[in-house]
Amino acid sequence: MALLGSQILQYVLSGIVVGGIYALIAIGFVVIFNVTGIINFAQGEFVMFGSLLAVSLHTATLSLSAALLVAVLLTALLGAILERVAIHPAKGASIATQIIITIGASIALRGIALMIWGTTPYPLPPFTEGPPLILSGAVIVQQGLWVIGVTAFLLVGLHGFFHWTILGKALRACAYNSVGALLNGISVNRMSLFSFSLSAGLSAVAGIVISPITYATYDMGSMLGLKGFVAAMVGGLTSIRGAVVGGLLVGILESLGAGVVSSGYKDAVAFLVLLALFFLKPEGIFAGREKVKV
């Protein structure tokens, strides 16, 4: 079966939309990893809390924009609480210990969401109403444009934040050399807290902009989080630009894979990409850069 050009374009466009979400989540991973050296397996749960909180706040009383803002702030607070309760007490523990702790946090948070919201999927109204955009035969819903726009806006904002503000520079200093940062009077401890909070907020935004398309459920976070992680790894785990490229790549490949091969294996695509990468470069993606400490 020959594929029409417009079909391919359709898959690529949907891939870019979902890839934008993966990119935002991947940036969340990168921010935490750079500052603390931890991979946060509970990242997807921030995505889920962001969107479910937004839904609840909006249905309660708040206007859509106020609900979104409060939801992002609350999720950022949740990130800070998680860092204090679970991550900080195990500072300096082995990687295996840290992995297990963040996995514990992830399933605990998912369980809490299940108790609060149940298994029902909740809709969030799209940010703007209107007909979908048609681009030479391919369709993109307006919310898809919001996803791309918000991702682009946050990228520019983050670039500015990391390069032109004291706080951003302090975070980068911790990423380069935490001892050096400490000697320069930067509280690495506080930066760790802040990185969790910033990362949680970013992931909440990702969850909120995608929920008008996919609905918000208690278990939406695990898959989104894992794919964001794959995207971050594809991009090298330490670079925000890499995370964005990784996110878009995973999104587009997944969308093409689901469309061209089989939709049943859609979720496998991201992991196949990752495994292929590991097999081709088994020593890890940023080989040669890191020296192993004995």
Place this chain on the structure above:
Amino acid sequence: MKIYSGWAAVAVGLAFLPVLLPSNYYLGIMIFIGLNALAAMGLCLLMGYAGQISLGHAAFFGLGAYTSGILSASYGLSPWLSMAIAVPATAGLAFALGVPILRLQGYYLAVATLGMGIIVYLVFMNWTSLTGGPSGLSSIPYLTLGPFTFNRDLKVYYLVWAMVFLALAGGRNIVNSRVGRALRSIHSSEIAAQAMGINTSRYKVKVFALSAGYAALAGGLYAHYLTFISPAPFGYQFSIELLVMVVVGGIGNLSGAILGAAVITLLSEILRDLMPRLFSYGAGEYEIVFFGILLIVFMIFLPGGLVQGLEFMRRRRA
């Protein structure tokens, strides 16, 4: 010697336990504890002795169950022969996968095994012609021994727990041998182990294959006990549950894995009964909250698990 007498007491206790159990329901739980213990011991060998983490162990459990189930139900092989093929085949697959995967460290390994687990799960779901897809694979035959068929909970109970003790003895032998010492040295410092002339990647791949074999054995027994399998129990959730069992029991301790399996299986059984009465949303895996909190609390406050905790209390009393 003291340890052996302890285990002999536990074995005698377990042998007479069915007399005390009021119904088959409890016998079923005991069988599941045994099956989970087998898989958890495998994961414990990998995590506790080689220091490697796997977030996809449910896949090996599932591969054992499906391979044995398909060979016996669809191709008419005898159940024992099916299992005798399924277990080494799964271990072999783990070996082949392990060669590239285990060269990775820390996070990379965790994610690679996780990805593998999800891919295997999706294959169970989507390869309908072979696995039956989401509706599952039925009419898997019971295990037999001559004229004797393992078709009742009581018979399977003894079979499974006999396997658990065999696996424990085998695992202990490995752990206390030269191989075990090599594995532990990898756990403490891979580079130091290499410097001592230990081929670390070879040992890691071997123990990965062995631990997959334990899980596949549990999976095969599971398939021939229930005579029906579907993909749902072999997902990410079960991989995490196995992880919780190992952590709660004590990461560096094989008998801890059995204790962890018992505690977690009982706990989830109790919670599954209790939680829906407290929350009105109907079905849901509410017990994951407790598993998550257990993971965090144990890793922060009791990284040696229950076994170490009990040991500590006994020493304080003495």
